[in-house]
Amino acid sequence: MKFTDENIPNEIEWAINYGKWIVIENIDDVIPKSLETIVSPSLYVKGNNKYIKYNDKELLLSPDFNLFLLTTNPNPKFTPEVCVQVSIINFCVTYSGLSDQLLSYIVSLEKKELEEELNQLLELNNNNTKKLIEKEDYILDNLKNTNPEKILDEEEIITQLNNTKIESNKIIMTQNKTKERQNNIFNERSKYKELSMIFSLLFFSVNEMIKINWMYQ
Numbered sequence: 001m002k003f004t005d006e007n008i009p010n011e012i013e014w015a016i017n018y019g020k021w022i023v024i025e026n027i028d029d030v031i032p033k034s035l036e037t038i039v040s041p042s043l044y045v046k047g048n049n050k051y052i053k054y055n056d057k058e059l060l061l062s063p064d065f066n067l068f069l070l071t072t073n074p075n076p077k078f079t080p081e082v083c084v085q086v087s088i089i090n091f092c093v094t095y096s097g098l099s100d101q102l103l104s105y106i107v108s109l110e111k112k113e114l115e116e117e118l119n120q121l122l123e124l125n126n127n128n129t130k131k132l133i134e135k136e137d138y139i140l141d142n143l144k145n146t147n148p149e150k151i152l153d154e155e156e157i158i159t160q161l162n163n164t165k166i167e168s169n170k171i172i173m174t175q176n177k178t179k180e181r182q183n184n185i186f187n188e189r190s191k192y193k194e195l196s197m198i199f200s201l202l203f204f205s206v207n208e209m210i211k212i213n214w215m216y217q
C-alpha cells in the first residue's frame with residue numbers, strides 16, 4: 001500500500017494489534033512523522049502485555065508485527081537518525097552479487113551437504129576469530145595493568161599469559177585446518193560457477209530488453 005491511501009491508519013492499527021506485516025511503498029528519504037512512534041517506539045508494559053502509541057491511540061503491540069518501508073529512489077540519502085531507527089536493506093542487484101547468490105542456490109540443490117558444511121565452517125571461522133581477538137585483548141589488558149618492572153615476579157600473570165598463548169595457538173591451528181577445508185569446498189563449488197554466471201547474464205539480459213520495446217517490462 002501507499003502512504004497516501006486513506007485507510008492506511010486503520011490498516012496499521014489492525015496490523016499492530018494482530019501481528020500482521022505492513023508494506024508501505026514510495027517513502028522518501030525522511031520517515032513520515034506519523035510513523036515515528038512506530039519506527040522508534042516508546043514501549044510501555046501493562047501486566048504481561050506491551051503497548052505502543054500510534055495515531056493518538058494506545059495499542060496492544062503484537063510481537064509478530066513488522067513494518068516495511070520501500071523507496072524507489074536508487075540512491076537515497078538517509079540521515080543518521082533514520083539509519084538508527086530502521087534496518088536498511090539494499091535490494092539493488094549486481095551481476096557479481098547475483099552470480100554468487102545463484103552459485104549458493106545451485107550448490108545447495110546439487111550438493112546440499114557441501115553448502116551446509118561451508119556455512120558451518122564460515123560460522124566456526126567467525127567464532128574462532130572473535131575468540132582470538134578476545135585472547136589478544138586479554139593479554140594486552142594484563143600487561144597494561146601490570147608494573148613492567150615486576151611483571152616477571154607476578155606468577156599468576158605469567159601463568160595466565162601462558163595458558164592464553166596455548167589456547168590461542170590451538171585456535172590458530174583450527175583456523176588453518178578450517179581454511180584448508182574451505183578452499184577445497186570453494187574448488188568444488190567453482191564447477192558450478194559458469195552456470196551461475198550464465199543465469200545471472202540471462203537475468204540482466206531480460207531486464208534490459210525493456211529498452212528495446214516496452215512490451216518486455
